[in-house]
């Protein structure tokens with residue numbers, strides 16, 4: 001019987017801490033263990049330290065995970081809790097995504113100051129978002145809107161909004177709910193015309209391949225539906241090799257034994273896009289996602305990607 005606490009790695013942002021606490025709470029219930037059996041270890045990552053530039057400019061994915069992964073590999077941590085959306089499609093050798101918690105609401109939320117909805121914002125309004133996908137999707141619907149890069153913690157963004165720097169901002173509804181702010185959105189965007197990022201709203205746990213003591217512990221809180229849906233979405237992203245400069249959206253939903261996936265790639269100005277819908281058995285979740293990626297890639301042609309890379 002193990003008596004040393006499990007060491008849970010996380011970033012220190014309020015959202016990351018909420019996600020680590022939720023994971024610990026689920027493990028305590030699933031295994032009837034006391035809180036002292038889980039030590040939450042907070043690490044600062046490059047992504048946390050560099051806040052004045054868009055992530056795609058400073059190297060994109062991996063910026064929020066590197067420090068945590070180094071400590072997983074060295075054995076200083078037993079597992080790490082992440083927003084799946086922030087995870088690179090390729091993980092360091094020896095690590096894997098061992099479990100997913102039940103997914104939160106996948107939708108993007110508008111927080112509007114001068115109007116509640118994207119459609120009602122004044123002509124030429126300014127919207128803050130540093131996500132290439134949100135920027136492109138906003139421009140697709142409202143080419144007149146001026147989208148500006150807007151990074152930082154949720155509270156920082158909401159303060160900038162209140163200060164009048166922008167007319168509106170977009171955030172993941174999942175994050176707002178986890179931070180105890182479900183009342184903040186003025187509009188929730190329908191995934192059929194404003195599709196979320198692959199893996200949005202899903203918390204994942206990363207651990208060492210072959211560490212059966214830890215992986216058996218985590219298996220008890222794994223949500224199969226979320227696991228399959230996010231595997232499909234990440235395979236779509238992987239097939240497009242997410243050069244971080246391409247706006248990519250994708251959402252899979254599981255119904256019984258079936259999985260349905262809808263994905264989209266766009267030009268950053270939102271003037272052109274390609275979408276795909278695919279359905280199949282959930283046992284093939286990753287294969288379907290990769291196939292959907294191949295479909296939009298060939299439909300778009302290489303000049304679609306070359307036009308801004």
Ligand SMILES: NCc1[nH]cc(CCC(=O)O)c1CC(=O)O
Pocket residue numbers: 083084085086170171172173174175199200201202203
């Ligand atoms: N890149 C930041 C990030 N990573 C995960 C979330 C939200 C929570 C989630 O999607 O699980 C956010 C903030 C946002 O997009 O508003």
